[in-house]
Amino acid sequence: MAGINEYVILSCILFGLGSIGFLTRRNALILFMSVELMLNSINLMLVAFSAQRADMGGQVMVLFIFAVAAAEVAVGLAILISLFKHIKSVDINRFNLLKW
Amino acid sequence: MDYYFIIFAIMAVGAGIFTITVKDALPSALGLLTVFIALAALYLHLHAPLIAIFQVSIYAGAILVLVVFVIMLLITPDEELETTQKNVSYRAMGAILGAYLIALLAIGLKGISQLVAQKNLPEGFGHPKAIGMLFFKQYILHFEMASVLLLVALVAAIYLAKKNA
Numbered sequence: 001m002a003g004i005n006e007y008v009i010l011s012c013i014l015f016g017l018g019s020i021g022f023l024t025r026r027n028a029l030i031l032f033m034s035v036e037l038m039l040n041s042i043n044l045m046l047v048a049f050s051a052q053r054a055d056m057g058g059q060v061m062v063l064f065i066f067a068v069a070a071a072e073v074a075v076g077l078a079i080l081i082s083l084f085k086h087i088k089s090v091d092i093n094r095f096n097l098l099k100w
Numbered sequence: 101m102d103y104y105f106i107i108f109a110i111m112a113v114g115a116g117i118f119t120i121t122v123k124d125a126l127p128s129a130l131g132l133l134t135v136f137i138a139l140a141a142l143y144l145h146l147h148a149p150l151i152a153i154f155q156v157s158i159y160a161g162a163i164l165v166l167v168v169f170v171i172m173l174l175i176t177p178d179e180e181l182e183t184t185q186k187n188v189s190y191r192a193m194g195a196i197l198g199a200y201l202i203a204l205l206a207i208g209l210k211g212i213s214q215l216v217a218q219k220n221l222p223e224g225f226g227h228p229k230a231i232g233m234l235f236f237k238q239y240i241l242h243f244e245m246a247s248v249l250l251l252v253a254l255v256a257a258i259y260l261a262k263k264n265a
Binding site: 024 | 109113116119120125128132136143146147150155158166167171173174221222226230234239242249254256257258
């Protein structure tokens, strides 16, 4: 059985990958997927600590994160489709209408 | 060493790197799918079978399909899909998924109960019944709030995507 340390390290690596992807890519869809990666790394950490502390509250929290992630993706992708109708691109550098 | 953890941790990290480095959005979505499946396997290892099932059905089944649909809708003329056969990234993805299936078969043959080491966890830890009792007793208000949030998101998504602005 891998200890809690391994799970925390894996979770941190996945969160780092997600944040690197979010900060370096320009495709808005890949930005979404990077956010999903970060959410999943947090889920892994919650489940790992839930098992370590024998407390199921962590698993309930993960189920709430599932609901929030589903809502986030639905609204975010709808916004992206709406943006795509105006600017025929998913490149975030072209979403600069509010840039001062 | 714990081979179950190592196999799926390497798979998750490798697919995560693939997700954020590949050029097109569709192979990126496939990489993310592999991350989700690997994490679902790790949830099984952590005595969370219900979370593992929801990970596959909600994340891999619903959210990622939504993302793939939007990728299909948003292909601009200058980024048309190439023929997939000569694309190296698809081959890498297929190799990772194939490795996953082989790992799954090997572990299934060995017997998953031997791999999941029992600790001093209470009876029925992580089972749907116990989590359902927590949901409908201790977290009933949060549960209702989550359902309202999903309803609002549903209405908002339909409005935003249909609006002729």
